Amino acid sequence: MHQHILHTLKELAAEKDVTLLYACETGSRAWGFPSPDSDYDIRFIYRHHRNWYLSLATQKDALSLIKNDLDITGWDLKKSLLLLKKSNIPLIERFQSPIVYYAAPGFKQEFRQLIRAYYSPIAVFFHHHSLVLKFRETCRPGIPFKLKGFFYMLRSLLSCNWILHDDTVPPMELEKLLKYTSPRISKTILRLVALKATKPESYDHKGATSLFNRLDGLFEQLEASRSALKVNNSNMDLLNHYFINKLNDPTYD
Structure with a gap:
C-alpha cells in the first residue's frame, strides 16, 4: 500500500x-x-x-x-x-x-x-480542549457511543495533559500520550484500542463507567491548570527567510 x-x-x-x-x-x-x-x-x-x-x-x-x-x-x-x-x-x-x-x-x-x-502550547492546548468538549457530549457512560468519537476525545484529552507536563509537542500516537497517565487507566485504554481494531467504524460501545470517571477527574485537573501555558513566537523573520531560500533553491525548478 x-x-x-x-x-x-x-x-x-x-x-x-x-x-x-x-x-x-x-x-x-x-x-x-x-x-x-x-x-x-x-x-x-x-x-x-x-x-x-x-x-x-x-x-x-x-x-x-x-x-x-x-x-x-x-x-x-x-x-x-x-x-x-x-x-x-x-x-x-x-x-x-x-x-x-x-x-x-x-x-x-x-x-x-x-x-x-x-x-505555541496554549494554541495547541485550546485546539485539543475544544475537541474534548465537542466529543464529550456524545461519549458518556450508560449510553452507546462510537469508539471513533471516544478515541478522538481521549486523544485530545491526553494531548492537553501532555502539554501541561512536557515542553515538547505532543506525540501523534495514542500509546505515547499515555506517558503521564496511571498504569490502570493506560491498561483500560489499550484494551479498548485492541477492541476497536476488530470492530467496524459503525460499532456502538457501551460501558467503561470507571474509565469515564477517571477521565472526568483528569479533565477537571486540566481546567484548573491551563492558565500557566505559554504563547508562541510572533516574529515572521525566520519563516520569511526559510521561504525565500526555498524559492531560490534550484533543486526545485
Missing part, C-alpha cells in the same frame, strides 16, 4: 506541476487506533515553481483527491508556513506522524526546527 500511495501522490504532483516536499499518514492509522475499515488519511506539502508565487492573482493553495479508500489533501508551502505561524495543530502533527510516505532531502528536519521555534 505504501508504494501505491506514493505512486498516486507523484501522479497528482505531476498533473498539477508541483514539487512534492513531504507526505504522511494522519487520522486513526497514524494515531494508533484504526478500525479494519479505516480510510487512509494522507496529507502532503508541495511547492510551485518560483514564478507562481509572483503572480498578482490570488491562486489556489491546496489540492485534494478522493480515490477509493485514499483521502488525500495537500497544502502549498507558503500556506503551510503561514499556518505554522499560528501553531496550526493539524500541520504540526504531520511532522509527528509515524507513517511517512515521502520526505524531500532535509525537508522534514528543517520543518521540525521551525516547529520548535513557533510551537
Whole structure:
C-alpha cells in the first residue's frame, strides 16, 4: 500500500506541476487506533515553481483527491508556513506522524526546527480542549457511543495533559500520550484500542463507567491548570527567510 500511495501522490504532483516536499499518514492509522475499515488519511506539502508565487492573482493553495479508500489533501508551502505561524495543530502533527510516505532531502528536519521555534502550547492546548468538549457530549457512560468519537476525545484529552507536563509537542500516537497517565487507566485504554481494531467504524460501545470517571477527574485537573501555558513566537523573520531560500533553491525548478 505504501508504494501505491506514493505512486498516486507523484501522479497528482505531476498533473498539477508541483514539487512534492513531504507526505504522511494522519487520522486513526497514524494515531494508533484504526478500525479494519479505516480510510487512509494522507496529507502532503508541495511547492510551485518560483514564478507562481509572483503572480498578482490570488491562486489556489491546496489540492485534494478522493480515490477509493485514499483521502488525500495537500497544502502549498507558503500556506503551510503561514499556518505554522499560528501553531496550526493539524500541520504540526504531520511532522509527528509515524507513517511517512515521502520526505524531500532535509525537508522534514528543517520543518521540525521551525516547529520548535513557533510551537505555541496554549494554541495547541485550546485546539485539543475544544475537541474534548465537542466529543464529550456524545461519549458518556450508560449510553452507546462510537469508539471513533471516544478515541478522538481521549486523544485530545491526553494531548492537553501532555502539554501541561512536557515542553515538547505532543506525540501523534495514542500509546505515547499515555506517558503521564496511571498504569490502570493506560491498561483500560489499550484494551479498548485492541477492541476497536476488530470492530467496524459503525460499532456502538457501551460501558467503561470507571474509565469515564477517571477521565472526568483528569479533565477537571486540566481546567484548573491551563492558565500557566505559554504563547508562541510572533516574529515572521525566520519563516520569511526559510521561504525565500526555498524559492531560490534550484533543486526545485
